[in-house]
Amino acid sequence: MLSWLFLAWTQPTLDIPSASADILDDPLQHDALTRLRDLVVTGGGGTWPPRATYRDSWALPLRPYDSVYRAMETSFAVAQSSLDNTHNRQLIDSFRSRMRSQLDLHINMEDVRSALEAQSEQSCSQSAWLGYFLCMSFLRHSYRWGVTPIVSEAQNEDSLEFPEQLELPWPYLMRHFGTTSPSGCMTSLMYANMRSDNRLEYSVTVGMPESHRSTEFWNTKLITEMEVRVLPMYHLFAHAIVFLEAGDMIAACDALKSANEILKMALKYFFATMVDSNLSQQIWMAYVQGYQGWTLGGVDGISGGQSLIFRTLDSFLGIRPFPAPEKEALHLPVAQRNWLNFLREYDIRAAVKARGEEGAAITVELEALVKQLRLWRMGHMRRMQPYESVHRPERKTMTAGISVVDASDEDHMIEHLKRELGQRLAQTV
Known part of the structure; x- marks a missing residue:
């Protein structure tokens, strides 16, 4: 009954770079090669460094997260930073408020939960997991700071309550990848962001000069x-x-x-x-x-x-x-x-x-x-x-x-x- 939630999480056809293919095809059997193959397969979705797949490869209820980031990315960066804490607090609060509105408008929490539960029980695309990990990391980091360049007004925060739409998926991602941080990591913020066509999937400098x-x-x-x-x-x-x-x-x-x-x-x-x-x-x-x-x-x-x-x-x-x-x-x-x-x-x-x-x-x-x-x-x-x-x-x-x-x-x-x-x-x- 829930198949529509995760049918899209199938393994896409990827061109495997030769170095990764050499590792996967290596006939030698040894624990060292087992760990290295696992790095390529489960760590990178079939290649190393990881090659993620993006919105169209995700379960349908998860795709609106991409839409939310696209709607917010143009207002994250500012051309000139302010030294006025009051002004910066207004910028941060306004950005977070607008992201919460976008999340409320586009994200159906029950469908997201069902999709993640289904995905956790199925054999699905690691490259899609990587792409979703990337999107959620960018959303969480941009919400955490509210503006870039980052400002001391945000640095002064000891804690922060994230919207439920950004909180609910995170434990699934931590369990899947085996990380424990509430923040993104090298894999999610950088490795997974470099597309096979040599450009970035997500950016924090949209609207800025070349x-x-x-x-x-x-x-x-x-x-x-x-x-x-x-x-x-x-x-x-x-x-x-x-x-x-x-x-x-x-x-x-x-x-x-x-x-x-x-x-x-x-x-x-x-x-x-x-x-x-x-x-x-x-x-x-x-x-x-x-x-x-x-x-x-x-x-x-x-x-x-x-x-x-x-x-x-x-x-x-x-x-x-x-x-x-x-x-x-x-x-x-x-x-x-x-x-x-x-x-x-x-x-x-x-x-x-x-x-x-x-x-x-x-x-x-x-x-x-x-x-x-x-x-x-x-x-x-x-x-x-x-x-x-x-x-x-x-x-x-x-x-x-x-x-x-x-x-x-x-x-x-x-x-x-x-x-x-x-x-x-x-x-x-």
């Missing part, structure tokens, strides 16, 4: 393209473990040599792309970084440190300390955590060390990976400073990933961030 749209695009493109470029490296990491366990030291070493080459090219792309002509320093701080924060209930928003590439490198190389499980569960879906935890528990450097002299060549390749990661962290520490030090007087000093920083101005915030990044650099050995 420079704003370009900066928002390149911020997401950089993060997702890095995953595209290093997915073969993940595959090689899994192969290195398989070959090492089989005693094939030459094949394990060759896999890591190839992994080093892939990482070198990916990091070169990172620094070549993170330039002002793509990512405007002034615009990034105001229109891209801010809305990805959260700050409610002691929960932070997302940060580049949650990117899977750097978590994978740290996990594979045993760079400690590893994040606390409950903290990582806030923003990383379970398929990503399972992949990372396998690498941590395997501890390839310890396994190679136990082999003595026969593992010497492999150790050289592992140390080369560590060296590249150290060089990236040193370069990133320098490259991020102009972006994070832009003066935004309408808001308290903050980063999206660690909320409000205990710093009186941007210079002090940069010193705080340098200490944080410097500590991680010192641990990268």
